[in-house]
Amino acid sequence: MTTRPEASACRILGIDPGSQRTGFGIIDVDAAGKLTHVHHGALAVAGEDTFPLRLKRIFDELAAIIEVHRPAECGIERVFMARNPDSALKLGQARGAAICAVAAKGLAVHEYAPTEIKQAVVGSGRGDKAQVQHMVGFLLGLKGPLQPDAADALAIAVTHAHTRASLARVGIPRTAWRRR
Numbered sequence: 001m002t003t004r005p006e007a008s009a010c011r012i013l014g015i016d017p018g019s020q021r022t023g024f025g026i027i028d029v030d031a032a033g034k035l036t037h038v039h040h041g042a043l044a045v046a047g048e049d050t051f052p053l054r055l056k057r058i059f060d061e062l063a064a065i066i067e068v069h070r071p072a073e074c075g076i077e078r079v080f081m082a083r084n085p086d087s088a089l090k091l092g093q094a095r096g097a098a099i100c101a102v103a104a105k106g107l108a109v110h111e112y113a114p115t116e117i118k119q120a121v122v123g124s125g126r127g128d129k130a131q132v133q134h135m136v137g138f139l140l141g142l143k144g145p146l147q148p149d150a151a152d153a154l155a156i157a158v159t160h161a162h163t164r165a166s167l168a169r170v171g172i173p174r175t176a177w178r179r180r
Contacts, residue, residue: 010164011038013071013107014157015062016149017079017098019090020046022058023149026069027140029161037140039069042149051090055097062101074102075160077152078111112159117152120159 009030016023025040043061045054076099079092102109115125121139122131133151136142139158146154 010073010161011069011071012157012160013066013069013074013102014153014155014160015074015076015098015102016152016156017058017077017091017095018149019051019054019087019094020044021149022062022094022098023147023151023153024062024065025150025154025157026065026071027154027157027161029165033161033165035140035158035161037142037154039065040146040150040154042147042153051093055093058094058097059101059104062098063105066102066105066107071107073110073160073164074107075110075112075156076102077117077156078113080114110160110163112156112163117155117159120162121155 009028011026011028014023014025014027022043022045023041024043026038028036028038030036043058045057048054048057076095079088079095099109112120118127118132119125121127121135127135129148129151132155133146133148136151136154136158137144137146140154
């Protein structure tokens with residue numbers, strides 16, 4: 001009898017990038033798929049004097065979080081097209097600062113579209129923020145309301161945990177699974 005490979009235990013960092021507030025969430029997932037909350041929060045960078053200082057703070061603070069909590073893998077939200085081009089560019093730059101912080105610490109970055117994240121956590125790619133917050137709290141056994149950016153980051157970490165487990169069950173290496 002052959003057994004399918006199981007996803008091994010892992011610590012996952014989820015990042016919800018933003019030019020004013022960047023959410024982060026860290027979870028552990030064991031070999032059986034049980035999710036455990038480790039840490040979460042939001043980096044409020046809007047108070048910096050210049051936009052480049054915001055980007056530096058995102059980079060520095062995420063690098064410090066990675067240093068302290070030592071995640072093995074990272075998921076980040078893919079940028080969606082916004083109506084305002086200036087906002088989209090700033091979001092892309094904040095996302096770039098976050099990706100650089102992760103890459104500088106030697107972690108691969110796994111990207112997820114907003115609809116993938118909602119599908120994985122809520123069961124529908126059209127779920128709203130309140131549903132995401134509620135389900136993240138339920139899945140991780142958290143009490144009380146979650147700050148939206150931190151909830152989104154935890155949802156990204158949960159999405160990555162589910163995706164890596166599914167890929168392990170079907171025997172597809174993550175590097176071969178690329179969504180465009």
